[in-house]
Amino acid sequence: MDKQEWMNQLFFKLSQSTFRSQFHLSDKDKIYIQEKGMDTIEEHARDFIRKRLAPAVIENDGKQTPMRGHPVFVAQHATATCCRGCLSKWHTISKHGHLSEKQQDYIVMIIMQWIMKEMQKKICR
Incomplete structure (x- = not known):
């Protein structure tokens, strides 16, 4: 299975979760992302993961x-990248030990992929 197939399966499984599928970006979130830009949002994601999940x-x-x-934060809950327990359950990343750079990159990629999908939805002002 290639990376894209794996991602498609992951996002399908997440969409089937009643809890995970309730999370969506608000119009305020979308405007914030538009103002800051995706590069800045990705920097924020990397920082949050490094400080809150990687230790x-x-x-x-x-x-x-x-x-x-x-x-x-919204994306983390939607993608089950919010805590080590969810990372273990949904992404088979061990609860124990420091997250490697590769694992952190993977988490950021999942978060950013979800945000990009959400940004394609219309803003209702």
């Missing part, structure tokens, strides 16, 4: 990602 020990795992406040 080997996370004392508040399962609670470190707010439900709103930044488009990346």
Whole structure:
């Protein structure tokens, strides 16, 4: 299975989850992304992942990602990249140990892919 097939399967599975499929970017989130640009949003995603998910020990795992406040947070819940438990369940990334650069890149790629899909939906002002 190539990368695109794998991504398609992942996003299909996520869309079948009642919890995951309830998350969408608000118009405010979309406007923020348009104003900041995708490169800046990706930088934010990398920073959040490095600080909140990558450490080997996370004392508040399962609670470190707010439900709103930044488009990346919304994307993390939609893509099950919000905590180490969800990463383990949905992405087979171990709960234990520091996340490698490759794992962090993968997480950011999933988040950004979801954001790009959401940005294709119309803004209702």
